[in-house]
Amino acid sequence: MGTTVRTSEDLGKVIRQRRKAAKLTQKKAAALAGIGVRFLSELERGKPTSQIGKALKVAQLLGLEIQIHER
Amino acid sequence: MGTTVRTSEDLGKVIRQRRKAAKLTQKKAAALAGIGVRFLSELERGKPTSQIGKALKVAQLLGLEIQIHER
C-alpha cells in the first residue's frame, strides 16, 4: 500500500518512517546514501528546498519505490 | 498505469510528457506553477539538484499523483 506524496513534508515522513523501520540512525543512513547528516535531517523534516537527486538516493537506499501516474 | 521513478531523469521525462499532453508550453506551465522557465526546463531534463518543493508543485499542477511504497 502506497502513501500519496503531495508535499515535501509527506515525503519526509515516509522516509523517516522507513529509516526507523530499517533500524538506521540518520548518521548511518546518510553515510550509506553518501550525503550529509544535515541534509537527511532537513529532508525528513520536509524542507522543500532539498535537492531531488539526493532525496531519491535516500529513497532508493531505503528500498522505497516511487510511482507516478495521472490523477 | 504508473511509471517508476528512480532518478531525476525519470521524473523529468514524466513531467515533460504530461505537460505536452496538457498542451502547455514551458512558459505557461512555469507561470501557472509560479516558477521560472529555467527551472522547468532543467527539471524536465533531469537536473538532480532541482528543489523538491518546486518539482512537486509542477507535478501537482499537471495532475500527477505520486505514490510511494516499499519495494
Place this chain on the structure above:
DNA sequence: GGTAAATTGTCCCGAACGGTAATATTGGTT
C-alpha cells in the same frame, strides 16, 4: 537521569534560481 540520537548554530563555498536576451532545436508545410 543518563546516553544515544537528532536538531540547529556557525562558517563558508558553490551553486540554484529568476529575468532577459541570444542561440538552438523542433515541428509543420510545401
Place this chain on the structure above:
DNA sequence: AACCAATATTACCGTTCGGGACAATTTACC
C-alpha cells in the same frame, strides 16, 4: 530538403541559500 514559426535551451548577472563539517544544544528513549 529548405523554410519559418514556435518552443526550448543556455549564457550572463545578481541575489540568495543549500548543505558540508563540526560543535553545541535539545530531544527521545531506556
